[in-house]
Amino acid sequence: MxxxxxxxxxxxxxxxxxxxxxxxxxxxxxxxxxxxxxxxxxxxxxxxxxxxxxxxxxxxxxxxxxxxxxxxxxxxxxxxxxxxxxxxxxxxxxxxTFAIRRPTGIEVWFDQGLVALRHPAPDERAAIVAALGLTADDPHPTDEPRIAAPGAPRMLVPVHDRAALLRVRPHLNRLKAACRRYGLLGCFVYVPPVGDRPGAARMFAPAIGVDEDVANANSTGGLAAHLLDTTGAQMVAIEVEQGDALGRPASVLASARRGPAGITTRVGGLAVIRDRHRGDN
The missing domain is CATH 3.10.310.10 (Diaminopimelate Epimerase; Chain A, domain 1)
Known part of the structure; x- marks a missing residue:
């Protein structure tokens, strides 16, 4: 949130x-x-x-x-x-994991561990992009799709701006079939953060029964790893706004660092307990 x-x-x-x-x-x-x-x-x-x-x-x-x-x-x-x-x-x-009480909720951070990155094969990339229904003007001018695996792999797909992000209307059956064909959890469509301005993203995962996720913390960590890898920095910290298209605005924080074994990430967010008796969040 x-x-x-x-x-x-x-x-x-x-x-x-x-x-x-x-x-x-x-x-x-x-x-x-x-x-x-x-x-x-x-x-x-x-x-x-x-x-x-x-x-x-x-x-x-x-x-x-x-x-x-x-x-x-x-x-x-x-x-x-x-x-x-x-x-x-x-x-x-x-x-x-680490949890701390804050005035507006409970802030939680967890170590995501190693994140594996790879470039998608041409047919893999083409199938996912086609299923997303992107137009010729939608792709980001300098960033490229990437597969990030903080556990289960998912495709990170950059778009030009927030207007392009909000226009995304995936063909869900095609996206489900493509994700299952290539062993992907789903697709994280994003606008990269620039300077102090947070990034923005939408997560589509019909292959696991979630047409659109309000917020996806693991993909945010994968994005931090990708940005670290492409910039050559030793450490990257990002905020990515999500959930706006569903009327449930959320922000996810993530950081990535280089280590002897590869890129490791840490992810955080804020939670509010709505019904303590039932334990729902």
């Missing part, structure tokens, strides 16, 4: 029930009207991470950025602490 506490991506957060099947978990998002649900397992695991699983109505995800923000915000509200340094176990990976 934005810094004033408005907008954002509603995410259901629930304690996991071992008696539930994965079909039951997929049904929760549809039942409560959110795109994603985070299930908090009992913990910690032997490596110190608290297990969290993420589901859409269609599938289980190996990771979810805004879901992690929601899950850790709920974890903090269940304590009397002002801040919580924690570890989360999701998708076979354990990573550090």
């Amino acid at each position: 934005r810094h004033d506490g408005s907008g954002g991506s509603p995410t259901a957060v629930s304690d996991d029930d071992p008696a539930m099947t994965d079909a039951d978990r997929r049904a929760v998002a549809a039942a409560v009207g959110t795109s994603h649900t985070a299930f908090l397992g009992p913990g910690p695991t032997p490596d110190g991470g608290w297990p969290v699983r993420f589901f859409t109505a269609a599938t289980e995800l190996s990771g979810c950025g805004h879901g992690t923000v929601a899950a850790q915000a709920v974890r903090l509200t269940r304590t009397a602490l002002g801040e919580l340094n924690d570890r989360q176990r999701t998708g076979g990976r354990t990573f550090d």
